Amino acid sequence: MSLADSQSRHDGPARGRPRSEAVERSIMEGILKLLEEGVPLAELSIERIARTAGVGKATIYRRWSGKEELFVDVVRAAEPPDPELPGTSVRDDLVVLMEQLRRRGLMTRSSVLLHNVIAQMKSSPKIWDAYHGNVVEPRRRKQHAILRRGQDNGELRTDIDVDVMNDMIFGPMLVRTVMRPDADLPEGLAEQMVDAMLEGLRPVSSRTS
Amino acid sequence: MSLADSQSRHDGPARGRPRSEAVERSIMEGILKLLEEGVPLAELSIERIARTAGVGKATIYRRWSGKEELFVDVVRAAEPPDPELPGTSVRDDLVVLMEQLRRRGLMTRSSVLLHNVIAQMKSSPKIWDAYHGNVVEPRRRKQHAILRRGQDNGELRTDIDVDVMNDMIFGPMLVRTVMRPDADLPEGLAEQMVDAMLEGLRPVSSRTS
Structure with missing residues (x-):
């Protein structure tokens, strides 16, 4: 599964610092890689995610408050985006x-x-x-x-x-x-x-x- | 939770031997007792259930094919029985x-x-x-x-x-x-x-x- 398309379609977390979509994407794809390898969610630590994505832990914590919030963003990005409503009725x-x-x-x-x-x-x-x-x-x-x-x-x-x-x-x-x-x-x-x-x-x- | 009331309201398993409601009830109540004590379902073996109910393993296997079927009967007996339908419409x-x-x-x-x-x-x-x-x-x-x-x-x-x-x-x-x-x-x-x-x-x- 690639996040390349879906990532741009939602706003992601806002943390008061300039965002870097590329960094966020590599972090989220790092999680998917670990999950694809069969690592259970319970064993996914911020440290392991950071190592897989090739970033420091601080880089993750600047963007997400913790594993839960990060993981929810992964699921949200993997799901189809919310549709535009026609508003006709x-x-x-x-x-x-x-x-x-x-x-x-x-x-x-x-x-x-x-x-x-x-x-x-x-x-x-x-x-x-x-x-x-x-x-x-x-x-x-x-x-x-x-x-x-x-x-x-x-x-x-x-x-x-x-x-x-x-x-x-x-x-x-x-x-x-x-x-x-x-x-x-x-x-x-x-x-x-x-x-x-x-x-x-x-x-x-x-x-x- | 007592099965005394609910047990009589469903037919339970039929196995080609005379049934003994009292035995069945004590087996099912044995399971509830273990669950109430916090024993996880995965650790409930037929052996342990038999020991708690004070019966032999064969007594259980005469009535149920295994842990799954027995457990389903426990849940069914604990739930309200299926209602009579009025049939008016x-x-x-x-x-x-x-x-x-x-x-x-x-x-x-x-x-x-x-x-x-x-x-x-x-x-x-x-x-x-x-x-x-x-x-x-x-x-x-x-x-x-x-x-x-x-x-x-x-x-x-x-x-x-x-x-x-x-x-x-x-x-x-x-x-x-x-x-x-x-x-x-x-x-x-x-x-x-x-x-x-x-x-x-x-x-x-x-x-x-």
């Missing part, structure tokens, strides 16, 4: 986000390395917390904002809590990508799920309203 | 199954032991596979049968694959119970989710149909 934005989730699921299945990295991350509570706080929570806040926009502009019902609605929309794809590694993720699934969720699973002809 | 059956999922989530949160047992089970691929094959898959087949009934009797749309529909209905609650241990699971959530899923998240007034 809440429905269209939801389809794009769901499609992103589907693609991330396909990528995790096809990349043994990414698969292992995520599995190891889940077994380390500190790193999982860092990933959750830095990646998952901001993503959820963005989803909530879209749903609130839909409630405001009449695209979505207002009688369901935004957090519950969020799980109703993204939960089905999450289950198929994360909990059910054998479930089909065919093209068009994102759109089908979003539309079925918006219109309901009851046949239109039998609606009493 | 597919909607009503789905609400009962979702409510069961919500209660199982609440129980896993409140029982440190059950929580730990499930976490350890997930980290053992063999036991997880046994749990999946013996508990999760039969549950999913039952759900699929209900959804097919709904497609047959006109309660559900027929243009969505039953497996996809299954994740659309149960996925949101699964996400909240399994993946988001901090998410609210208020009373009435099962009913609200099922009805919103059937009727759709779009406001009725803006439907074009």
